[in-house]
Structures are given as C-alpha cells and as structure tokens.
Amino acid sequence: MGNAGLYSDFAKYYDLIYEWKDYKKESETVHKLVKKFKKSTGNKLLDIACGTGNHIQFLKKHYRITGIDLNGQMLKIARKKFPKTRFFKADMKNFNLKKEFDAVVCLFSSIAYLKGYGDLEKAIKCFAKHLKKGGVLIIEPFVEKKAFKSGTMHAQFVNKPEVKIARINTSNRKGDKVILDFHYLIGTPKGIKYSKEKHAIFLFDAGNFLKILRKHGFKAKFLKNGLLKNRGLYVGVKK
Known part of the structure; x- marks a missing residue:
C-alpha cells in the first residue's frame, strides 16, 4: 500500500479482509501484459506498494522480484511470507534502488493515494528511472471518474x-x-x-495521466478492461 499511516494497526488482518481478491488471476493478467509489451530481455520485476506481497506469491515463478512499500508493518509480513524476496521501505515518489528492472507494477489503486498531479509526476519520473529501455510499466488506478458514485x-x-x-x-x-x-x-x-x-x-483524469507518462518517456495507453471493475490499467513501455 502507498501510505505509511494507513493499515498500520490492521496489517495483520489485511490478508483476511482482502481474501476475496483473486490474486492468482490478477497476476496472470499482469504477466500476460508484460509478455505482450516488454521489449527488454530480462526478468526483473519491481512491485511498488507491494503490501503484504499477495501478487508476489504468483509472479515470483516468472520474475526475480523486488518489493517496496511505505508501510513497515506490511513489509514485516511480506518478508515473513517471502524470505527470499528483497523488500525495501520506500516512498514511491522518491526512491533510488540503484538498479533497473524489466517490469514495474503498481497495483490495487495504490497510485491513487498520491495527493495530486504534482506527486504523480514525481512518482512516474521515479518509476521511469528504475525501468530498462523497453521495460513495461503497469499501473492500476482507482475507479474511473465517470463510474464513481458518491455516497x-x-x-x-x-x-x-x-x-x-x-x-x-x-x-x-x-x-x-x-x-x-x-x-x-x-x-x-x-x-x-x-x-x-x-x-x-x-481521481486522476486518464488524459492527464497519459500525458505525464508520455512526458517521461513512455509509449502509453489506457486499457479499460483491467483487474477490477471500472478501474482499468495504464500500460507504458519505456522508449
């Protein structure tokens, strides 16, 4: 998850609360998209806002994974579940792992915890810095503006x-x-x-989101059919 203060008291219950999510199916969809769009030749994947690592469970058979999250309690659980995976406590807007990856993913609407377009630009710039040329970026936003119903x-x-x-x-x-x-x-x-x-x-606007991706060197598109209803996925390939 993307915010250190959120879920801190309930990290140990997080997996129970989200037991309904089909992480296996979601991970298979992510893997298919990476295979379809990736131009680089390696298999290193960075999971940003990885939480307790529920996607890692299924993606690790395809990739050498590194995970980052801002929530230390979540990372503690992830490290216990996946002792061979490297995890770092880091802010998605400003981190430097001093390495590049073939795929970077930021799932379950974690990107929506940013405070606006300024933060989004910082995050995308940071994501791009950690991707190889030809690497794939996959971001799952929150519900589309048109689909969101207040109240x-x-x-x-x-x-x-x-x-x-x-x-x-x-x-x-x-x-x-x-x-x-x-x-x-x-x-x-x-x-x-x-x-x-x-x-x-x-609630990020898709047009503005794509502009920021393209500004920072991505050939990008928005896919309406994503992992959850009305959320979609942004997919970018680093030029």
Whole structure:
C-alpha cells in the first residue's frame, strides 16, 4: 500500500479482509501484459506498494522480484511470507534502488493515494528511472471518474474461528478527491475493538495521466478492461 499511516494497526488482518481478491488471476493478467509489451530481455520485476506481497506469491515463478512499500508493518509480513524476496521501505515518489528492472507494477489503486498531479509526476519520473529501455510499466488506478458514485456504502466481513471482523465504509467525492471513511469492529477471544480511519483517494483524469507518462518517456495507453471493475490499467513501455 502507498501510505505509511494507513493499515498500520490492521496489517495483520489485511490478508483476511482482502481474501476475496483473486490474486492468482490478477497476476496472470499482469504477466500476460508484460509478455505482450516488454521489449527488454530480462526478468526483473519491481512491485511498488507491494503490501503484504499477495501478487508476489504468483509472479515470483516468472520474475526475480523486488518489493517496496511505505508501510513497515506490511513489509514485516511480506518478508515473513517471502524470505527470499528483497523488500525495501520506500516512498514511491522518491526512491533510488540503484538498479533497473524489466517490469514495474503498481497495483490495487495504490497510485491513487498520491495527493495530486504534482506527486504523480514525481512518482512516474521515479518509476521511469528504475525501468530498462523497453521495460513495461503497469499501473492500476482507482475507479474511473465517470463510474464513481458518491455516497455509496460497502461492508465486508471476516468470520474465522480465531477472529471476527466487520468493516463498513462510506465513500464521498469532494472535487477530484474521494474520502473513504472506514469503521472496524474486530473481535478476538481477548475482546472487541472498534477503530476508524479515513483514506483520501485522488481521481486522476486518464488524459492527464497519459500525458505525464508520455512526458517521461513512455509509449502509453489506457486499457479499460483491467483487474477490477471500472478501474482499468495504464500500460507504458519505456522508449
């Protein structure tokens, strides 16, 4: 995930909350796109905002993977799950691994935690610096502006013998930003805990997003059919 403050208290429950995601299918789609567009000859992949590493589980059979994330608790879990993979705590807007990759991916709308186009430009410039010529960049944005409906509510539940979780959120748009207001109830044998947090998400315009990609040396396109409904994917090849 892209923000150190988000999910910090709930990193250990993250995989349970997102158990519904088909990481295997998503990873297969990402791999097919990399194979289709990649011009470089290597197999090094950088997973930006890798979280607990759920895509890495399936991508590692095809690539030599490095992961970065801003959330130390998430990385702690990822390192435990994948001890042979290298992980770094880093900000997607400003990091330097001093190496280049054949593919760079930033999935599950992590890019939307940036605060605007200025931050996006910094991030894309940094991504480009870490890609080989002919390397592929794949970014999954948040819901498209036209598809987003303000005022919607969502509920998710985890029902395991050792833990019960209820998460409810509202989503409201303010200009180009969406505020996701999350409320949690977490029950364990020790008791029930209530907590809440707000996430600020930026709705990037596809045209402006593509302009920034092209400005920083990418031949880029937006694919409407992505990994999740109404999100799509940006795919760029470094010139």
